[in-house]
Amino acid sequence: MMRLRVIFPSARKVYPDKEVELRTATLRNFCGPNTQLEFSYPDEGETFKQNLTWDDFIKAIPHFVLAAKQAEAEGVDAIMIHCVYDPGYEEIRRAVKIPVVGFxxxxxxxxxxxxxxxxxxxxxxxxxxxxxxxxxxxxxxxxxxxxxxxxxxxxxxxxxxxxxxxxxxxxxxxxxxxxxxxxxxxxxxxxxxxxxxxxxxxxxxxxxxxxxxxxxxxxxxxxxxxx
Amino acid sequence: MMRLRVIFPSARKVYPDKEVELRTATLRNFCGPNTQLEFSYPDEGETFKQNLTWDDFIKAIPHFVLAAKQAEAEGVDAIMIHCVYDPGYEEIRRAVKIPVVGFxxxxxxxxxxxxxxxxxxxxxxxxxxxxxxxxxxxxxxxxxxxxxxxxxxxxxxxxxxxxxxxxxxxxxxxxxxxxxxxxxxxxxxxxxxxxxxxxxxxxxxxxxxxxxxxxxxxxxxxxxxxx
Missing domain, CATH: 3.40.50.12500 (Rossmann fold)
Structure with a gap:
């Protein structure tokens, strides 16, 4: 069994439950039988909002890195950030030794x-x-x-x-x-x-x-x- | 069922049977249940040889393109050339509309x-x-x-x-x-x-x-x- 952890770009409290349900269900849909899909959230970060700009991501990136380090410490096999812009991709990769895969x-x-x-x-x-x-x-x-x-x-x-x-x-x-x-x-x-x-x-x-x-x-x- | 055709870089007569068996078995190993793996060969081309150089590939590329066109005409879903150098990748892609995937x-x-x-x-x-x-x-x-x-x-x-x-x-x-x-x-x-x-x-x-x-x-x- 391989553990894949997807880190959401905003703190948990930012999302309505329904949005989290939709996103996790969308991803689970595509997992093979040997993948254990896990989710986590940065402690801070608000990118699910009106008039989103890149500044919102910049503020959140240090928290993505912390969430990625925690994932590595907990033994997951690979990390992804739930965003096609791959925010923090290079910063996270410098911080952990496990693969970081970009959507x-x-x-x-x-x-x-x-x-x-x-x-x-x-x-x-x-x-x-x-x-x-x-x-x-x-x-x-x-x-x-x-x-x-x-x-x-x-x-x-x-x-x-x-x-x-x-x-x-x-x-x-x-x-x-x-x-x-x-x-x-x-x-x-x-x-x-x-x-x-x-x-x-x-x-x-x-x-x-x-x-x-x-x-x-x-x-x-x-x-x-x-x- | 999806049909994936792998084109060998040399004409069939160039390979010992044992080499073909090894190569096809190696690839079949990794196919999922919905993939029908097929193989074909260019009419000309000799890259399985002593002192192989890129000139050998250049001579063969027009024949890879013909083999790729034939694959498309026969209804396959994607084409690959059996070589990590992806010889002829751009030429083949210009010649066919189906995806060309490079090893x-x-x-x-x-x-x-x-x-x-x-x-x-x-x-x-x-x-x-x-x-x-x-x-x-x-x-x-x-x-x-x-x-x-x-x-x-x-x-x-x-x-x-x-x-x-x-x-x-x-x-x-x-x-x-x-x-x-x-x-x-x-x-x-x-x-x-x-x-x-x-x-x-x-x-x-x-x-x-x-x-x-x-x-x-x-x-x-x-x-x-x-x-």
């Missing part, structure tokens, strides 16, 4: 093997610069065909399902028109937590990657490789 | 999620420059801690098992001493076909990735993502 890194790697150019459904205008930073970090920015933000606020996602679906499909279609062969939904909190990637794909006619599915499967490969 | 790309991606720097057990002096080219292609050369060639000729591998094992362990140890956190064996034909990565790891004390295992699992993620 973002995993999904970019998959995208590049599916098509030469990808599109991105971004969460918000306020995080567009950082979406470019993540592409730079993984050296894939030149493969971007089109990117556009949803601008549906995280805490309102459960109230705005139809708008979320419609905007996602519109953006995915434009990605296809602009030469993308595959679409990456960025964030994890909106897609695939509140909207299934299959629903976007069916209407938009282009493969839409599921970062939860790909990240969990990639973590399983990694854990198996170093077991 | 090399997959194993580099895994290595980067395991440790900040990797070491490489290279096959031959004659392919060292091209090992650097592949790292450039995937933009990971700055993560290399140490690389050293085995210099055990491919067609002699079955006769020189103990030397292959000893040299692999020595190189993996030096990778560890020079700061690598994980070792990538390059080639596929020598390792893992003729030497198990577990045998190197146990003696060298550093994780040694299995490109066959990681590549097949990665291809399964990709096929599932676009299914």
């Amino acid at each position: 973002g890194q995993a999904v970019f790697n998959a995208a590049l093997q599916i098509a030469p150019r990808f599109g991105i459904i971004a969460p918000n205008d306020s995080l567009l610069k950082e979406a470019n930073d993540v592409m730079d970090q993984y050296r894939v920015r030149d493969r971007l065909a089109h990117m556009e933000p949803l601008n549906v606020q995280l805490p309102e996602a459960h109230l705005r399902g139809e708008e979320l679906r419609r905007r996602s499909v519109d953006i995915a279609r434009r990605c296809r028109e602009k030469g993308a062969g595959v679409v990456i939904p960025f964030g994890m909190a909106l897609i695939p937590t509140h909207l299934r990637t299959e629903d976007i794909r069916e209407s938009a006619g282009i493969p839409v990657l599921n970062p939860a599915q790909i990240g969990i499967r990639e973590a399983e490969i990694i854990m198996e490789a170093v077991a | 090399g790309q997959a194993v580099f991606n895994a290595a980067l999620q395991i440790a900040p720097r990797f070491g490489i057990i290279a096959p031959n002096d004659s392919l060292l420059k091209e090992a650097n080219d592949v790292m450039d292609q995937y933009r990971v050369r700055d993560r290399l801690a140490h690389m050293e060639p085995l210099n055990v000729q491919l067609p002699e591998a079955h006769l020189r098992g103990e030397e292959l094992r000893r040299r692999s362990v020595d190189i993996a140890r030096r990778c560890r001493e020079k700061g690598a956190g994980v070792v990538i064996p390059f080639g596929m034909a020598l390792i893992p076909t003729h030497l198990r990565t577990e045998d190197i790891r146990e003696s060298a004390g550093i994780p040694v990735l299995n490109p066959a295992q990681i590549g097949i699992r990665e291809a399964e993620i990709i096929m599932e993502a676009v299914a």
